[in-house]
Amino acid sequence: MLKRYLLAPGPTPVPSEVLLSMSKPIIHHRSADFLPVLDSAKKGLQWLFQTKNDVLILCATGTGGMVGSVNNFFNKGDKVIVINGGKFGERWIKICLSYGLEVDEVIVEWGYSIKPEIIEKKLKENPDIKGVFIQACETSTGVYHDVEAVGKIIKGYDDTIFIVDAISALVAHDLKTDEWGIDIMVGGSQKGFMLPPGLAFVSVSEKAWRKNETSKLQRFYFNFKKERENLAKNQTNFTSPVTLIIGLNEAIGMLQKEGLANIFLRHKKLAHATREAVKAIGLNIYSKESPSDSVTAIESPSGIDGQMIYKTLRERYGITAAGGQDKAKGKIFRLAHLGYSDIFDIITGIAALEMVLKSLGYPVEFGKGVARVQELLM
Amino acid sequence: MLKRYLLAPGPTPVPSEVLLSMSKPIIHHRSADFLPVLDSAKKGLQWLFQTKNDVLILCATGTGGMVGSVNNFFNKGDKVIVINGGKFGERWIKICLSYGLEVDEVIVEWGYSIKPEIIEKKLKENPDIKGVFIQACETSTGVYHDVEAVGKIIKGYDDTIFIVDAISALVAHDLKTDEWGIDIMVGGSQKGFMLPPGLAFVSVSEKAWRKNETSKLQRFYFNFKKERENLAKNQTNFTSPVTLIIGLNEAIGMLQKEGLANIFLRHKKLAHATREAVKAIGLNIYSKESPSDSVTAIESPSGIDGQMIYKTLRERYGITAAGGQDKAKGKIFRLAHLGYSDIFDIITGIAALEMVLKSLGYPVEFGKGVARVQELLM
Numbered sequence: 001m002l003k004r005y006l007l008a009p010g011p012t013p014v015p016s017e018v019l020l021s022m023s024k025p026i027i028h029h030r031s032a033d034f035l036p037v038l039d040s041a042k043k044g045l046q047w048l049f050q051t052k053n054d055v056l057i058l059c060a061t062g063t064g065g066m067v068g069s070v071n072n073f074f075n076k077g078d079k080v081i082v083i084n085g086g087k088f089g090e091r092w093i094k095i096c097l098s099y100g101l102e103v104d105e106v107i108v109e110w111g112y113s114i115k116p117e118i119i120e121k122k123l124k125e126n127p128d129i130k131g132v133f134i135q136a137c138e139t140s141t142g143v144y145h146d147v148e149a150v151g152k153i154i155k156g157y158d159d160t161i162f163i164v165d166a167i168s169a170l171v172a173h174d175l176k177t178d179e180w181g182i183d184i185m186v187g188g189s190q191k192g193f194m195l196p197p198g199l200a201f202v203s204v205s206e207k208a209w210r211k212n213e214t215s216k217l218q219r220f221y222f223n224f225k226k227e228r229e230n231l232a233k234n235q236t237n238f239t240s241p242v243t244l245i246i247g248l249n250e251a252i253g254m255l256q257k258e259g260l261a262n263i264f265l266r267h268k269k270l271a272h273a274t275r276e277a278v279k280a281i282g283l284n285i286y287s288k289e290s291p292s293d294s295v296t297a298i299e300s301p302s303g304i305d306g307q308m309i310y311k312t313l314r315e316r317y318g319i320t321a322a323g324g325q326d327k328a329k330g331k332i333f334r335l336a337h338l339g340y341s342d343i344f345d346i347i348t349g350i351a352a353l354e355m356v357l358k359s360l361g362y363p364v365e366f367g368k369g370v371a372r373v374q375e376l377l378m
Numbered sequence: 379m380l381k382r383y384l385l386a387p388g389p390t391p392v393p394s395e396v397l398l399s400m401s402k403p404i405i406h407h408r409s410a411d412f413l414p415v416l417d418s419a420k421k422g423l424q425w426l427f428q429t430k431n432d433v434l435i436l437c438a439t440g441t442g443g444m445v446g447s448v449n450n451f452f453n454k455g456d457k458v459i460v461i462n463g464g465k466f467g468e469r470w471i472k473i474c475l476s477y478g479l480e481v482d483e484v485i486v487e488w489g490y491s492i493k494p495e496i497i498e499k500k501l502k503e504n505p506d507i508k509g510v511f512i513q514a515c516e517t518s519t520g521v522y523h524d525v526e527a528v529g530k531i532i533k534g535y536d537d538t539i540f541i542v543d544a545i546s547a548l549v550a551h552d553l554k555t556d557e558w559g560i561d562i563m564v565g566g567s568q569k570g571f572m573l574p575p576g577l578a579f580v581s582v583s584e585k586a587w588r589k590n591e592t593s594k595l596q597r598f599y600f601n602f603k604k605e606r607e608n609l610a611k612n613q614t615n616f617t618s619p620v621t622l623i624i625g626l627n628e629a630i631g632m633l634q635k636e637g638l639a640n641i642f643l644r645h646k647k648l649a650h651a652t653r654e655a656v657k658a659i660g661l662n663i664y665s666k667e668s669p670s671d672s673v674t675a676i677e678s679p680s681g682i683d684g685q686m687i688y689k690t691l692r693e694r695y696g697i698t699a700a701g702g703q704d705k706a707k708g709k710i711f712r713l714a715h716l717g718y719s720d721i722f723d724i725i726t727g728i729a730a731l732e733m734v735l736k737s738l739g740y741p742v743e744f745g746k747g748v749a750r751v752q753e754l755l756m
Contacts, residue, residue, distance in 0.1 A: 001632070001636045001640075001641075001644065001718075001720065002720075003718070003720045003722070003723075005722065023401070254379070258379045262379075263379075266379065317721070317722075318720075340379075340381070342379065342380075342381045342696075343695070344381070344383065344695075344726045344729070344730070345381075347725060347726065347729045347748075348722040348725065348726065351722070351725045351729075351748060351751075351752060352722070354752060355752055355756045358756065359756065365749075366745075366748070366749035366752040366753055367744075367745025367746060367747075367748045367749030367752065368745060368749075369745075370725075370729060370744070370745045370748045370749075371743075371744035371745030371746075371748075373729075374729060374732060374733055374744040374745065375744055378733045378736065378737065
């Protein structure tokens, strides 16, 4: 018998309450039944996104939200900055290039975070930059970028919008969309929202909507203007994924009971305890700067393949964590603490890690990492 | 946010697979749909009970099965032995007395197990004893009684039947019904079977059925002869709890995949690790002899109320364990490892216990109990 535990940075565990809400009979998305459902969801998302902006709900993965954040606001040849500190920074570049944008890539070494002054300098030197793309949390490296600082710089440029992939950061991190001048922020249901995959969320500021008016890039499925018009009528442009939106309302209800401050504090504490436990075991955190509160990237000890740690956790202990991606593959593994996560998820992950490391020949004193979690989270 | 963990000796956690199977549309118990369902359930129960006997399925709690085990096989004034080593031994006495049986009570000190030779001596001296009642696992004290030894003694007496309350022992303990001469054995769905409460199971030997023929005690709901006749037709006497029986088949399917030997070994290992972890923390096991593989009864340290440990586990950490009952109330608390339980359930329980004890002023070195579990179960 192997019980299954999900400690990956998405999909994350879905609470029974949410699963049950999604087992209700399917309603029709153009019927009166659906209007209050979407109305509630859009207000709940504004609360979570800390914004007065529209938050569009798309039937897509987070990447779909990223695509729409490019092809609704730019034109061919537009100069944009992409902050590339990992796998998902690369994704911004690929999407921008596929639409013919001219990308000024700011490479950030994997495991490090952006120096906001680089962006400040670039914008001063190139006032024709139309947009700056970033990850709030770069999932592949476990690094949180200082979105606040970058956002406040971009605020000063009327023709430059700030686009944040917050797919793995939302709910875990306190992201003040309006206050920090985040023009477009993308989320995905299967992360902090405690939902199955299938929904992307995108908040859009008035500054971004103005750019939408002149954007002529090809778009049909991700047509944000049409989504906005529909949203005003509590509808979506195409068939609404009614089940997931009903689940979203249930999840937001649970989060609202907890309260924003408590949610962020919980994630901060779980992340801190995870890092401290990992260090107590003698391992290093891969994120050398600004480790995120969503996922912890951990260097595998020398001589041990990070993929073996991932594999052994999964096969021997039923725990699905995450390995490394691309150039970090084999060198790291990742433990998430995102969404429906509590102290015993961390203890489970750390206890299993201790056992896996020992079985792979790394000297571990059992209980040492767990004890650190207990001390910090008791 | 408080996630909930169920570490009580029943109800126990129900796997998603079983919950989902119970969400299928309700079928009619007198329709052809139901016949293969009950057929499969009765064969599955015979496999789990290790018996060729009929295993009746009752819509009742385990106590209902206990009542039926008295009023179907005895007559007013019949002399019976009841082994009373805890709360559930007392329950046998209460039921027997309520039907006018003459009870010879064998008191076993709480926390200790029966000496089989006492039963041997009593039967030799009183050949008119019609039945011997026992618990396989006395849930209130966490003690496993040597059912095998007692059963083999009773086998030698043609007019004496052996009735075992195995409600909290079944699935966790290897109980060889036929080989050991267990004439009547009672189970309950919400224990090792990984089901919600609602079903009692009772196996009945031919030796017991012969006594049924002469038993004249009042019975209407728990009429085992009628249940047996119905069972032969893949029916139950009254409305069958179809949902629970569908869930039972699903659970038995999961258990069959694991295999009897692995199931018993898993429970033995989890129980052993729990006891060793508790000792590593410096606490004493309440069961001085023959601790069960279903539930571990633990003495609370001097000066700390066992109920406070139970209460703090539940309120601060979302863990429902169990307190003490009757005269053990306040002195002990109990952690179960029964049914859908694995290493991380034990680690969760022990880690939480360490934190609760520390918060109540007991000196604990964090991770010490957890480390013991890791060493033993890695």
